[in-house]
Amino acid sequence: MTDRTSATATAGGGLGAGGSTGPARAANAARTAVVWDALVELLSRLGHGGPLEIVDAGGGTGGVAVPLAELGHRVTVVEPSPDSLAALERRAAERDVAVRGVQGETRDLASMFEPGSADLVLVHNVLEYVDEPAAALRDVVGITRGGGAVSLLVTNAVAGALHRALAGHIDEAHHLLGDPDGRWGEGDPMPRRFTRQQVLELIGGAGLTGESVRGVRTFADLVPGHAWEGDAHAGQRLVELERSAAEYPELIGVATQLHVVAHRD
Template identity: 85%
Template sequence: MTDRSTATATADSGGSGAGGTAGPARAANAARTAVVWDALEGLLARLGDGGPLEIVDAGGGTGGAAVPLAELGHRVTVVEPSPDSLAALERRAAERGVTVRGVQGETRDLSGLFTPGSTDLVLVHNVLEYVEDPAAALHDVVGITRPGGAVSVLVTNAVAGALHRALAGHIEDAHRLLVDPDGRWGESDPMPRRFTRQQLLALIGGAGLEQESIRGVRAFADVLPGHAWEGDAQAGQRLVELERAAAEHPELIGIATQLHAVAHRP
């Protein structure tokens, strides 16, 4: 499982938190993360009663999401198979002056690491692409989520993957990706799996979760040429606002690089 920068917008991209880098780099990061962080902020507000939440970041890597969440006062545990990533997580948390619990493991280990129904929020960001059985992994996640708690799922969008291959001139790859059940364009495709919106909805429903929202993430940031906005803080901020507006239009989900689903356990 890989490190994700979902909530880094809080610390590094002009989100709700303070600190981090400034200027163009900050705006560039925000363009790729602001939509997810906006959804997480609303989710945290709905789940919380003023006290800290119990949050598990499954496959949380080096803490790109976990550390900013801990800075907000929540109790965060990262479950990550890589010892190197866990060591980097410990360093990052120490540098920011927060505590994040790091545990070596995978989604199939969740039931042995946590009491059933003990977690308010579980992040599953860029994980289902890599696990052997996405449906089983999501069931394991649901098992540790309390009734009324929430799950945040971020996956790579197969339809957008085809668009990007076509724009790069790889027409046959784009076609193969669209018809492949795993959303791959060939044996050399570095991504083990991509998802369509319908596949993501089926996974969520099959796990017993009730979907609250699905938004497109990075509808324009990965399509526009970098010179159009990178290095220009004002242009980067305009792109952030464009991404936020695009996320509210279901018609644009198909071109977004990622799909972000928020669901709750009834």
């Protein structure tokens, strides 16, 4: 198992960064550092130094899966898009690691994996798009071993209202706060957003026990683009700000995303 410092450095360009450099890479690091820190800590608790069986449900092009494979874990990405799976294969080859990619959705997990066969299942930005979030999470729990964990990342409804208001769309922000799916209107491209309470109810309903909800991208999506210009250290300072903000529950409402590590007893 790689220690936290080197693991963070390894994944700094991996969690969705692609080949970005400069300000784009720094901005991406600020958006992913909190989740990656939580995953590295979780891996050390689950693995006891050995490789884990990890399933990344809806893992896309492997932005998270490939860095996890670089740490020596056995990772399978379940993804409905063949184009994303092809990009995953290229990314893994470029980084010289093995990541298994299979086409499917959360409802297919039971037919792809033995019950309780995964040490960790990632469900990042998936529940926003499935037909039944509660059923999808139950499918995830079905393949998670006792004592294993689920990493859940969802879009925050409250922050969505804040962002619409800051963009000048006051009526849409108001509508979003009252909408059960957290949408600002028919033109909203996001099918669903979640409040903190809804996330906790989903976790409890699936038979998981959750740690505290952490805010992700608390400031990274609010800092104007010109703040990066001519400042080589701005990105790292924003990363540290994001890490600090995640420890303050009062800031959850500002965070674009909510992250929970939940455990199966």
